[in-house]
Amino acid sequence: MSIRDRMSGNEAIATAMRQINPDVFAMFPITPSTEIPQYFAKYVADGKVDTEFICVESEHSSMSACIGAEAAGCRAITATSSAGLSYMNETLFVAASARLPIVLAVACRALTGPININHDYSDSMAERDSGFIQIYAENNQEAYDNYLQAHRIAETADVRLPVMICEDGFITSHALENIELESDEDVKAFVGEYNPENYLLKEENPLAVGPYGVSGYYMEARVAQAEAMKNAKKAILAVAEDFEKTFGRKYGFFEEYKMEDAEEAIVIMGSSAGTAKAAVDELRAEGKKVGLIKVRVFRPFPGEELAEALKNVKAVAVLDKSEGFSANGGPLFAETASACINLETRPKMIDIVYGLGGRDFTVAHTKRIFAHLEKIAETGETGPVYIHLGQRDAREEVL
């Protein structure tokens, strides 16, 4: 039986961590860390968990401590944000290639510059090639639910990859919302104990982690890691299925919202999806055939499934809340467009970069996007493919 409560995304994730009671939480105790370790420090002080809580001197060190702890056979976690995630960069690749199922909570925020602490996906998208599984939440409930599923996905035998649980900085991390929590016992039963086959502290089995791999081995090691990421797709769906059976809330790679007969659609991530759904509802009420896909799992990217969901749509706008500086569109657009490239009939597709550094995204914005898509669908002319939305602009705006 779920427990109704109200809390921020940070507290929701910290609550999930408390219920799971991991062996080690290594954290950098100053900004740009999140409130998550602050909540967790209280649980430690109040004796609600028996986690080894290690305060280190940087995020590079917090991920390094997690790597050591996880290799030793512990369930190790941490949390960070923005520049803190960037500072972890090197060690994220180490964690993933050593195949250590660490779970990292990220409150996604902009990167400098100019200096800005608000939400976009600059930080997490910069780590999209680190080898971490990345799961994004629309709201507090999803952040909590995704976290409850993370350890099982990470620890699946043919996956063994670290997971990044992403929530939108401030919008989700700090806003209080209603939430349905599960009981401590039910969470513990769902997540289970961590019993790795091999680990450094296993006396009877000497083990070395993270060896040198000359060019005669590196390629094979990377292929094995790439296969593990493919295997993660199956694990994500299997854990989601058991989660639905246990707690009643349904998850997949992405959420399709009013897509059945949609002729125009937007592909979007995170909290903005809530705003965009309101616009979809209003436009549907006017008889417009519009829909929305909210991508939940960005790594592994569900390319085939997304292409299948978009194949009958006439015009698609992919919304990127990070600027990849590719001069060719953002990362979600690159993935979505390449996923659709081999479809027999594929939609016209544009990229809209929006919401950078906490810039507002509104129902009115969404309606402008759909009006633009309608024009593309009617004329068959895609027009400019890589567009920015929401900035003050001396030029005439495309939308």
Place this chain on the structure above:
Amino acid sequence: MNKKAIEITEQSVWQDLTCGCEIYEAGSSRLTLTGEWRSKIPVWDAEKCRHCMLCTPFCPDSSIPVTDGKRSDFDYDHCKGCGICFTICPFGAIEWKEVH
């Protein structure tokens, strides 16, 4: 089934690598010959050597074998050619030569 490092070679397919390239036995560095990195080579002169045992602990790669208090010739399969032994030897018993 996890393979031992000794069973994994540069002919192994990726499916035969261990997860994360973990190594499940001790002393596996002996299996990997890394001496080819050298650009210069230390050459031991047994006549001049007094077996003072200064070179051995200075070698960063355990490439100077010692038996019963006496050193023998270099382990060239693992010597990286750093030259520390040549620098440290008080008796001029180690020459420092170009690799040809």
